[in-house]
Amino acid sequence: MIHINETDTGKGNRLIDKMFFGATQIKGDSIYRVLNGINRLMIGTLGLKQVPNGRVSFRMFAGTDIKSGISEAAISSSTKSNLFGYGFKNGERISIGCSYKGKVWMRWVERVDFWIEWCKEAGKQVLDTSIDTSNILENSLVSEAITNFPKGKAYKITLPEQIEVSNSLSKQFYIKKEDLHIPFFQADLRNPKLVDKNLIFEYWINDRKFIFEQYINSTNYGFKQIEGDELFVKKGSQLISIVDYFKDYSPEISFIQEDGTVIVVQENLKIVIKPKRDMKLNSNYINKINWNGFDVNIKKESQGRERKRDSIQYATIHNIVNADSDIIFDDDGSGEIADIVSIAINQEQRNIAFYLYHCKYSHGDIPGARVLDLYEVCGQSEKSIMWTDNTLKLIVRMIEREKQQKKKYNSTRFDQGDLKTLYMIKKMIQAGFQTTFRISIVQPGVSVSAMTQL
Incomplete structure (x- = not known):
């Protein structure tokens, strides 16, 4: 041949x-x-x-x-x-x-x-x-036109990938009354839910929350801002209302049904993804952690800039993440890649391994089998798959977020490593080093013994 x-x-x-x-x-x-x-x-x-x-x-x-x-x-x-x-x-x-x-x-x-x-x-x-x-x-x-949102739990919402991975400063969020410009990489969509047949979702920009509504009817779809200061997208001298921007770059929302079917909605179109038959969660992918031994409050997720020792994130960094990693990066916050990004360089094999950890607090005082503990964090983990195709942009995103942290709070996101190491990793990838990814969910609210198969 x-x-x-x-x-x-x-x-x-x-x-x-x-x-x-x-x-x-x-x-x-x-x-x-x-x-x-x-x-x-x-x-x-x-x-x-x-x-x-x-x-x-x-x-x-x-x-x-x-x-x-x-x-x-x-x-x-x-x-x-x-x-x-x-x-x-x-x-x-x-x-x-x-x-x-x-x-x-x-x-x-x-x-x-x-x-x-x-x-x-x-x-x-x-x-x-x-x-x-x-x-x-x-x-x-295949996509189909719809006139209303599907039933099921909305567990993930993202903008188109080219926007999610962009590190450009040529286009920023703008709050007119404060003359405030904010980079796109300091924001993310969260908490989609159906209310009276319309979709309500939050847009977090740094520590500020903006709430929007998307509607679908028999002829059209559209967006309304229902809470927060009026938000714009600024590109050069052009100002675009965020609701008009959503019309051109509509969020993608994933709904999960009781039988495991996922329906993805964007604009007024849906795609139906059927679950694979006889698919079971491999027990080798589940690691049981003794959180009591780490003196952790399982309802406290983030370590914050104060490095709270009783948080899930702090315990993960110091007890679960490989201590030999070249980079351990606290990326928690609006626009995060993951709560924790760990990077390990293997010079001999010309390989760079990325480990993304998504942490989530428990909704109960003790571990159990609450599906609520998994919806959001599974959506975050699924969303972060996009970085496997955008490793250079991932590195640039980490560099930019560290610079913003230094500028705004005079603190660092590094628990291990520094900007010099990130720049070196960027050059290695450009020189042809292979990359591998592992994405993990860290949820102390889930009891391994109480878990069931779908």
């Missing part, structure tokens, strides 16, 4: 003809075998072709129309022509495009050795006759 990276199809075909007499291009439905094993495939565009009465017709679907396109592909004479989307494979986010003409592509920037292995894997799948392509789109994610 020969793989060619080309921008001119004619040149590629002529090269193959000169080098390999009688070579035949692989085409047709077997190309779509490369989609096998991709979880949560979100298709952005889908092309279908039909052959009615001997004439070929072609239609392209995008957005909410993709659902009808997939249904048509399944029940009529339509066949897949091409598609492009995003999903997860082997725990990592990927993009994938493929065409019946024999092309497979990916929008990614990587080194040559990555693409060599990528071609080998794609080729192996294309030749695997055990992969059935007839129903390969059935589990893909």
